[in-house]
Amino acid sequence: MIRVNDLYFAYTQNQPIFQTFDWQVEKGDAWTILGPSGCGKSTLLYLIAGLLPSQRNQLLVNGQPVLRPRPKSGLIIQDYGLLPWATVRDNIALGLKIRRLYGPDGTHAPMESDVDMWAVETWLERLGLGEQANKYPGQISGGQRQRCAIARTLVLNPDLLLMDEPFASLDAPTRENLQNLMIDLWQQQHLTMLTITHSIEEAVFLGKKILLLHEPPNKQAEIFENPTYSFENARANSEYLKICQLIRKKMML
Amino acid sequence: MKPRTAIFSLLVIIIFWELLARIVNLAILPSPWEVSQAFVREMGKDLPLHFLASFWRVLSSTVLAIVLAAPLGMMLGQSKKLDRIFAPFIYWLYPIPKVVLLPIVVLFLGIGDVSKIFMIFLILFFQILVLVRDQASAIRPELIQSVRSLGAGRKALFRFVYLPASIPGVLTALRQSVGTAVAVLYVAELFATQKGLGYYIYLKGSNLFDYPAMYAGVVAMSILGFGLYAAVDWLEKRLSPWRYA
Numbered sequence: 001m002i003r004v005n006d007l008y009f010a011y012t013q014n015q016p017i018f019q020t021f022d023w024q025v026e027k028g029d030a031w032t033i034l035g036p037s038g039c040g041k042s043t044l045l046y047l048i049a050g051l052l053p054s055q056r057n058q059l060l061v062n063g064q065p066v067l068r069p070r071p072k073s074g075l076i077i078q079d080y081g082l083l084p085w086a087t088v089r090d091n092i093a094l095g096l097k098i099r100r101l102y103g104p105d106g107t108h109a110p111m112e113s114d115v116d117m118w119a120v121e122t123w124l125e126r127l128g129l130g131e132q133a134n135k136y137p138g139q140i141s142g143g144q145r146q147r148c149a150i151a152r153t154l155v156l157n158p159d160l161l162l163m164d165e166p167f168a169s170l171d172a173p174t175r176e177n178l179q180n181l182m183i184d185l186w187q188q189q190h191l192t193m194l195t196i197t198h199s200i201e202e203a204v205f206l207g208k209k210i211l212l213l214h215e216p217p218n219k220q221a222e223i224f225e226n227p228t229y230s231f232e233n234a235r236a237n238s239e240y241l242k243i244c245q246l247i248r249k250k251m252m253l
Numbered sequence: 254m255k256p257r258t259a260i261f262s263l264l265v266i267i268i269f270w271e272l273l274a275r276i277v278n279l280a281i282l283p284s285p286w287e288v289s290q291a292f293v294r295e296m297g298k299d300l301p302l303h304f305l306a307s308f309w310r311v312l313s314s315t316v317l318a319i320v321l322a323a324p325l326g327m328m329l330g331q332s333k334k335l336d337r338i339f340a341p342f343i344y345w346l347y348p349i350p351k352v353v354l355l356p357i358v359v360l361f362l363g364i365g366d367v368s369k370i371f372m373i374f375l376i377l378f379f380q381i382l383v384l385v386r387d388q389a390s391a392i393r394p395e396l397i398q399s400v401r402s403l404g405a406g407r408k409a410l411f412r413f414v415y416l417p418a419s420i421p422g423v424l425t426a427l428r429q430s431v432g433t434a435v436a437v438l439y440v441a442e443l444f445a446t447q448k449g450l451g452y453y454i455y456l457k458g459s460n461l462f463d464y465p466a467m468y469a470g471v472v473a474m475s476i477l478g479f480g481l482y483a484a485v486d487w488l489e490k491r492l493s494p495w496r497y498a
Contacts, residue, residue, distance in 0.1 A: 051398050069402045081399025085417045085495045094413060095403035101412065108404040136495040149399075156403065 001027040001160065001192050002048060003060040009043060009052075017043050019217040027159075030186055030193045030229065032207030034200065034247070039213040041196045045162050048194070049075050061160065070160075071110045074153035078165040080145045082137040088148050089133040093120045095156045113157075123151040127181075143174035150181075154189060161186075163195040167202070176235070179205055183230055200251070204243050205234060212250060222250070283465045291465030292472055299453075304473050306448035307438060311481065314370040314434070315427065318377035322426075323419045326382045330389020331415075347383060351375045352437050355444070364445040372441050373434045380430040385422035392418055421496065424489045431485060435478040450474045 002025035010016040017040035025031055033041045046052040047059055050069040059066055061073070069075075082091045096117060099109035124133050127147040132140050137148070146166060153161065163182075167175040179202065186193045195206045203210050208229040212222040224247060228240040267285050274284040283291075292300075329336045355372055362368035392414065400414055442451025450470055458467035490497060 046398075049402055051401060069404065071404055073402070075399060075402035077395055077399050079393070079395055081396050083396070083400075083413070083417070085420075085493060087495075094400070098400075098404045098409045098413065101409050102404070102406070108406055108409070136498050138495065139498055152403070162402075 001025050001029075001062060002194075003063075004044075005058055005060070007047075007058045008055065009040075009047065011043075015216070017216040017218065019219050021218055021221065023211065023221040025192060025194065027192055028190060030183075030191075030195075030206065030208040031211060032195045032197055032203040032209075033211045033213060034197060034203040034207075034251070035213030036215070036251070037198065038216070040216050040218055041213050042164055044213075045075075045164050045194065045196050048160075049073060049162050051075075068107065071106075071108065071113070071156075072158050073160045073162060074156060074158035076146070076149050076153055076161070076163040076166045078168050080137070080142075080149045082145060082148060082152075084137055087134050087136055088129055088140065088144075089120060089124060091137065091148055092123055092129075092151045092155055093117060095152055096120065099156070119155050120151075123155045127151045141174075142170050143178060146170065146178060147181075150178075150185070154185065157189075159190075159192060161191045161193045163193070165196055165198065168198070175202075182206060187230075200244050200247050201235070204228065204240060204247065210247065212247065224250075280462075280464055283468055287465045288468040288472065291463075292469040295466050295469045300469060300473060303448060303450050303453040303470070304477065307442065307450040307474070307477060310366060310369045310441075310449065311373060311434060311438060311477070314373035315377055317370070318374050318381055319423055319427075322378045322381035323385050323423050326385025326422065327389045327415050327419050329382075330386040331392070336386070336390070343379070343383065347379045351379075352440060355437075355441060359444055368444075369438065369441040369446070369449070372437055376434055376437060377426065377430055381423055381426040384426040385419045388418060388422040389415070420492050421489075424485055424492065427485045428482070428489070431481045432478060435474065435481070439474065450477065 002023075004021060004023040007018045007021040007023075008016055009018045033044060035041045043052065047054045048061065048066065050066040050073070054066060056065050061070060064070075083094065086094065096115050096119070099113055100115045102108035104111050104113045124130050127150060129144065129147055129151065132144055132148075137145050140148070166182075167178050170178065182193070182195075183206070185191065193206075195202070197203050197206070204226055207226055210224040210226055212224065214222075224243070226243060228234050228237055228243060231237050231240065234240045270285050274282050329339055351372065354375065358372055358375075359368045362371055397410065397414065400410060405413065438449070439451040439454070442449035443455050446452050450473055454467055454470035454474065457463045457470055
């Protein structure tokens with residue numbers, strides 16, 4: 001689904017974040033990207049999201065170069081990105097309204113898309129936001145805001161879901177709750193899911209495969225397979241903890 | 254404010270006025286009763302015409318100021334490059350009390366409606382420009398990114414982000430400057446014109462010595478100012494309910 005070939009990217013000249021970097025993501029995979037601050041994990045995600053410019057053919061999603069945000073990619077960010085002046089319901093409907101504004105033109109919305117506003121109600125219920133529907137983002141909790149952002153993205157039926165430290169500012173119970181939810185949604189919606197995190201535990205919980213990045217320049221992808229992914233009660237599993245330990249050691253190197 | 258409190262405080266003002274009128278006991282301070290009689294009488298004559306002339310000047314300059322200042326403020330707030338170019342000019346021009354430019358404006362634009370509308374426009378323009386700019390620069394880039402990821406191009410960003418984001422700035426600017434605008438309108442209407450509440454008040458007071466009628470004009474001008482203020486208040490609750498939620 002995603003092909004990264006010989007990627008070069010630098011914000012300032014001669015200080016590349018990525019150099020000769022290769023990486024591949026298969027359809028339906030769940031990846032986490034882990035690394036210290038400034039390692040380029042957000043940069044990689046924003047390149048894939050089409051929010052940063054990449055060189056032609058260095059980055060392909062479904063065989064197409066990513067020159068602008070792709071209609072079938074969804075992005076979820078740490079501080080939710082909700083419109084403060086719109087209710088929860090209107091925030092969830094935002095993407096659909098944008099699609100209605102442009103029509104199915106292939107650039108802003110998929111060619112085959114029809115705008116179904118009822119889907120908003122379905123997602124409101126599905127993410128437990130029914131009672132919050134008419135409230136504003138300022139009136140609900142952080143966890144509810146992130147649920148709202150997730151609903152807003154998934155109502156557009158993406159095939160690729162990109163998450164940039166989505167739960168970093170939430171308390172532990174809310175965070176674990178949403179992590180469980182994401183695994184369920186990944187299975188139910190047949191998503192390809194990429195999650196950026198700086199938390200090892202989150203990386204091992206949400207990633208079937210884990211990409212470890214280091215201080216730039218990143219020249220080679222360091223990849224871990226995670227056999228404990230989607231184990232029942234994985235957080236208490238000794239295998240899970242062992243993998244966390246292993247990755248912690250690798251990060252120290 | 255609750256309607257009951259509003260009415261109560263209005264009553265207190267009127268009683269205070271009545272007492273003052275009795276103590277002073279001069280023709281230049283008629284009682285509220287005399288003034289309200291004059292007001293009703295004048296409403297049957299040419300007062301509504303003057304009121305409408307003033308109202309039209311305030312309204313058209315307000316609309317003009319919003320239409321020009323809000324998009325410009327948005328642009329400056331979102332583009333650091335543009336703001337760097339324009340900020341120094343705003344720095345110099347914003348604090349100038351615009352009313353001192355009145356004689357110059359009249360010299361250039363003549364004594365008709367245009368100079369008066371332009372005067373009020375000047376005051377509102379800078380106020381709106383600065384407030385909308387500051388609010389636009391507070392829009393986080395993450396918000397724009399995430400709305401773009403939902404498929405938004407320029408058109409959708411304008412419709413769903415920039416436009417709603419500029420509304421509070423415009424309304425705050427109007428709330429702050431509506432009073433000044435009406436005051437400047439009064440001064441502007443003292444200059445060679447035969448229409449408008451400023452002219453009316455001046456004519457009745459200084460030329461005809463019809464003080465109750467002059468006060469009726471003052472009341473009409475207060476109604477204009479208060480009405481505009483109330484309208485902004487109403488719009489604010491209608492257009493940005495999230496700030497009161």
